[in-house]
């Protein structure tokens with residue numbers, strides 16, 4: 046089979062105009078903002094040693110913050126600012142997607158531009174500066190007519206570095222809701238679709254390379270004082286920007302935006318929602334790969350219009366109810382909380398996705414472990430793995446309290462790798478998800494929870510305040526609640542995790558569960 | 562002729578008891594100098610390296626400020642003048658040329674007229690005129706960049722740039738340094754002719770006492786920041802200052818030895 050005959054390539058290409066356009070848009074805005082801030086700052090700080098030192102160390106520190114963390118930090122910051130501005134001036138703004146991404150990336154671009162501008166200006170021969178003053182230039186003319194032109198090649202080199210960094214790091218803006226080429230990478234990682242991961246990486250790398258080379262052409266043109274080269278580079282850059290932006294701008298604006306978190310089941314459910322809307326003649330796009338803490342706020346402020354969340358997650362994490370409650374209590378509380386935010390709970394999907402302690406069936410039988418209570422005695426010699434948030438969640442605290450659990454080691458892992466790790470014996474037990482298809486695939490068992498330390502988390506379908514009274518949307522999604530049980534969801538997750546696209550899986554899932 | 566014409570007119574440049582030190586007073590670059598340059602005069606400043614020659618020039622167009630004393634240009638205290646306007650009406654040839662490497666020959670020569678807001682075609686015409694004046698081929702040199710010129714051509718462009726805005730005063734800091742003797746001599750003679758034709762007032766710094774003796778109306782000798790002697794070449798050659806006598810020994814000896822060595826008809 047030829048590599049390119051794989052249908053996943055076609056899927057990847059279909060999204061390219063949208064993702065690439067958004068990627069270029071956010072990178073360009075960030076770079077422009079970064080330059081607009083860094084260039085004047087560099088000029089201002091050049092002859093002020095204190096400011097200069099402070100600026101360079103600040104930019105240096107920013108640089109050491111991992112890109113993902115920097116982007117993630119801007120989201121709550123802007124959220125708070127938006128709330129503040131809403132209460133103070135009556136105007137809010139969206140803290141979701143574009144704005145935090147642009148701000149974080151602009152900050153990221155500052156170091157190379159600042160450093161190179163200052164070094165470039167410092168390197169200008171003082172004799173030339175004196176000559177410039179001597180022929181009668183004002184301070185500003187000395188800067189614009191002599192110093193900046195002479196420092197330009199060095200400054201351009203800094204801009205090139207910044208451009209490559211920004212384009213590369215922009216792939217990380219997907220989790221805060223900014224569509225980018227990172228959508229390929231995050232979706233691919235979650236669904237173990239390596240074709241998609243590769244495609245996203247290659248596209249981002251090619252874009253960075255193309256921009257870098259065009260900027261290099263401009264830089265060489267400036268260095269060799271060849272207007273033709275500089276103009277050619279500028280033209281190429283303009284053409285590249287136009288070519289990537291136009292298709293995404295020309296594309297029809299979708300009326301609805303579906304959200305999805307960062308794991309396989311969410312991709313499948315988002316695809317399903319989108320298909321249901323399409324079937325009802327409504328256009329929709331998906332913002333996938335959103336962070337768990339970002340997605341509800343995005344819905345509340347109508348940046349996205351519908352998504353599936355889990356009752357217990359919202360109940361404990363978003364609305365901060367302490368302790369434990371029964372399934373019905375959780376749902377009842379949640380309906381009240383959501384109503385306060387203007388969010389509509391359209392219904393429960395029909396399955397629950399909860400954390401569960403999971404281990405290989407053979408091992409469990411050999412050691413006579415059936416429930417978490419059985420496990421407690423052996424825990425001190427065992428290693429447990431969970432996802433990045435599990436060990437800081439209330440469920441874990443409850444579990445430990447209820448059963449007196451204490452493991453030898455706790456390890457954090459990418460969810461999709463946990464199952465393989467426990468199957469291979471690398472860890473003894475994992476905190477998995479009840480709806481995960483990999484439980485069947487690796488022949489694992491879910492241990493009983495006789496003391497009900499972990500509440501079941503019903504999957505619930507939520508609608509944004511903006512579309513609370515939208516009959517068309519409600520009618521299109523009405524058939525969904527109650528239709529998908531745990532078996533069907535597990536099977537779909539398994540399929541999606543082994544290479545089928547979320548789209549195809551969602552289609553097959555609907556064929557199986559749709560009302561007849 | 563020159564002397565009678567300029568005796569009573571106020572000097573174009575006048576230093577009165579000027580001090581300038583650097584590094585918090587540790588280096589006295591200019592020490593109590595009083596010196597006047599008359600209209601139409603070509604004054605040469607000679608002296609060893611670090612004797613304060615460049616510093617003296619930079620005081621005239623206020624690239625630096627005097628610590629004490631007065632510097633006047635055409636009777637006006639530079640302290641009271643707008644330094645930008647002042648520099649635009651004084652032509653300066655900088656030590657080591659200092660042409661702008663990112664500007665063409667035409668761009669370099671036309672810079673001060675451009676700053677003064679001359680129209681584009683007037684600048685272009687002036688550039689061509691100046692290329693003729695410093696004897697560079699218009700078509701060949703106009704659009705070249707400084708790195709595409711020989712050392713002598715660069716110096717000529719430097720002179721042309723200083724003359725571009727038709728200044729009455731020209732300050733030249735070793736304009737003919739680092740050239741072979743023939744080119745240096747030709748350039749010197751060319752400039753002397755220009756100085757006369759354009760009725761300039763020129764201050765010319767040089768290391769080379771011979772050059773000063775041959776080109777200048779008057780010579781000022783600097784030594785460790787002090788003005789040791791000033792006067793016409795004839796006056797200076799009669800100086801009783803040991804340092805000046807030492808300076809003059811070299812050209813004297815050279816002239817004697819050359820006279821003995823070279824055949825009188827010059828057919829070498």
Ligand SMILES: Nc1ncnc2c1ncn2[C@@H]1O[C@H](COP(=O)(O)OP(=O)(O)OP(=O)(O)O)[C@@H](O)[C@H]1O
Pocket residue numbers: 583584588589590608609610611612613614615616617656
């Ligand atoms: N900006 C400055 N800061 C500190 N010291 C300076 C500065 N400019 C000149 N000097 C010092 O002042 C003294 C006179 O310098 P100046 O440049 O006037 O000498 P010069 O006669 O032009 O020498 P040269 O023939 O080598 O060009 C020197 O000792 C020099 O080191």
Ligand SMILES: [Mg+2]
Pocket residue numbers: 614615616656734
């Ligand atoms: Mg000097």
